[in-house]
Amino acid sequence: MRTQVGILGAGPAGLLLAHLLHLRGIDSVVLERQTREYIEKRVRAGLLEQGTVDLLASVGLADRLLRQRLVHHGLELLFDGVGHRIPMTELTGRELTIYAQHELIKDLVAARLGTGRPLLFEAPATDLADLGSTPVIKFVHNGQPGELHCDLIAGCDGFHGISRLSIPDGAVTAYDLEYPFAWLGILAQAPPSAEELIYSAHDDGFSLHSMRSPDITRLYLQVGLEEKLEEWPDDRIWAELRTRLARRDGFELADGPILDRGITALRSHVVDPMRYGKLFLAGDSAHIVPPTGAKGLNLAVADVSVLAAAIGEWYRTGSETGLDAYSATCLRRVWRVQHFSWWMTTTLHRIPGSDPFTRALQLSQLRYLTTSSAAATSFAEMYVGLPLSKGD
Numbered sequence: 001m002r003t004q005v006g007i008l009g010a011g012p013a014g015l016l017l018a019h020l021l022h023l024r025g026i027d028s029v030v031l032e033r034q035t036r037e038y039i040e041k042r043v044r045a046g047l048l049e050q051g052t053v054d055l056l057a058s059v060g061l062a063d064r065l066l067r068q069r070l071v072h073h074g075l076e077l078l079f080d081g082v083g084h085r086i087p088m089t090e091l092t093g094r095e096l097t098i099y100a101q102h103e104l105i106k107d108l109v110a111a112r113l114g115t116g117r118p119l120l121f122e123a124p125a126t127d128l129a130d131l132g133s134t135p136v137i138k139f140v141h142n143g144q145p146g147e148l149h150c151d152l153i154a155g156c157d158g159f160h161g162i163s164r165l166s167i168p169d170g171a172v173t174a175y176d177l178e179y180p181f182a183w184l185g186i187l188a189q190a191p192p193s194a195e196e197l198i199y200s201a202h203d204d205g206f207s208l209h210s211m212r213s214p215d216i217t218r219l220y221l222q223v224g225l226e227e228k229l230e231e232w233p234d235d236r237i238w239a240e241l242r243t244r245l246a247r248r249d250g251f252e253l254a255d256g257p258i259l260d261r262g263i264t265a266l267r268s269h270v271v272d273p274m275r276y277g278k279l280f281l282a283g284d285s286a287h288i289v290p291p292t293g294a295k296g297l298n299l300a301v302a303d304v305s306v307l308a309a310a311i312g313e314w315y316r317t318g319s320e321t322g323l324d325a326y327s328a329t330c331l332r333r334v335w336r337v338q339h340f341s342w343w344m345t346t347t348l349h350r351i352p353g354s355d356p357f358t359r360a361l362q363l364s365q366l367r368y369l370t371t372s373s374a375a376a377t378s379f380a381e382m383y384v385g386l387p388l389s390k391g392d
């Protein structure tokens with residue numbers, strides 16, 4: 001097989017990149033390790049920045065999203081039993097969209113299949129070769145080994161993919177930070193108990209009330225790194241959520257059947273540069289942020305919007321300027337978002353083993369954020385997302 005751009009991974013990064021290239025008349029093949037059913041049901045992110053929605057709408061991918069989304073104009077920070085609303089739209093003029101990642105994946109898969117261009121499921125890439133000159137992706141499909149020859153490779157295969165691991169030792173620098181806690185996340189068949197997200201910095205640990213639709217609530221609890229799902233029967237999960245989301249003026253948490261549950265460790269990770277020869281990393285294959293700031297999916301979208309423009313310029317004019325600038329352009333945004341996600345994480349979570357001094361600093365910071373319009377505006381600017389054209 002031969003194509004112009006070989007794309008590893010049918011996550012948000014790979015599928016959106018394929019679409020953006022198609023609109024520029026550039027051919028690609030998308031290889032996905034999992035089945036279509038699996039990726040269209042995989043529960044992950046759900047908060048889209050306005051820049052993400054605007055981009056999707058501008059390329060015809062947001063029809064269902066704009067009909068079905070929930071629009072948010074603020075969020076609540078809960079500490080000391082009192083909720084404080086940050087009015088995001090009032091402070092920034094921008095809004096937030098709630099739309100489940102797997103619904104977006106369904107839209108992106110449908111758009112790709114609609115073009116008639118190749119999207120191969122159950123087709124894991126197994127090796128990347130000749131990345132400096134004429135790249136080849138080795139893969140398996142229907143039990144048969146295959147080779148995909150291409151001009152460029154887009155490594156959109158997430159944190160556990162093979163792209164990043166195919167780069168020789170020493171060719172890139174990896175920055176890594178692991179947090180001493182994890183998130184237990186549930187998806188519940190229950191209407192959200194508040195209209196907006198509630199981030200709770202409770203003495204027992206962080207929790208987050210969010211939602212995916214008017215009938216589905218998404219809830220998270222900070223748990224220990226060693227904890228197992230078996231230690232968290234339904235009753236314990238709901239009791240702990242009620243404790244951590246409690247407030248002095250009362251709060252009724254609606255519960256319901258738990259549809260999905262999982263424990264995810266939190267980490268920050270950056271690869272610099274996001275390129276090796278003709279291999280370009282995008283999305284989670286290049287960087288991971290802790291989910292506290294809801295940035296992972298939005299960063300993946302930002303990366304591929306830069307990459308598609310650079311690849312388009314290269315095919316159109318032969319200029320490598322955009323390709324050469326790709327990594328630095330993305331990394332400016334990535335590091336800003338890394339800082340924001342790390343800051344939200346370390347401010348809102350109970351840090352195991354930390355002293356009262358650390359807790360007092362966290363609470364002081366939260367009080368400042370909820371009483372100073374300058375601090376709230378800075379927070380809101382990052383939370384709603386930097387415009388896609390402005391990465392620094």
Ligand SMILES: Cc1cc2nc3c(=O)[nH]c(=O)nc-3n(C[C@H](O)[C@H](O)[C@H](O)COP(=O)(O)OP(=O)(O)OC[C@H]3O[C@@H](n4cnc5c(N)ncnc54)[C@H](O)[C@@H]3O)c2cc1C
Pocket residue numbers: 008009010011012013014031032033034039043044045046047101123124125126156157158159160161162262264282283284285291293294295296297300
């Ligand atoms: C469990 C979990 C929960 C999350 N929750 C949140 C959240 O609540 N909020 C938030 O903002 N973000 C969340 N994220 C982050 C967000 O979902 C990611 O940032 C986003 O999916 C990144 O998109 P991507 O396309 O770069 O990578 P992915 O979505 O990971 O897509 C990569 C794709 O590549 C495929 N692949 C891997 N290896 C190969 C191979 N060898 N060959 C072919 N295909 C391959 C994978 O199957 C996958 O479909 C979560 C992530 C995870 C893992």
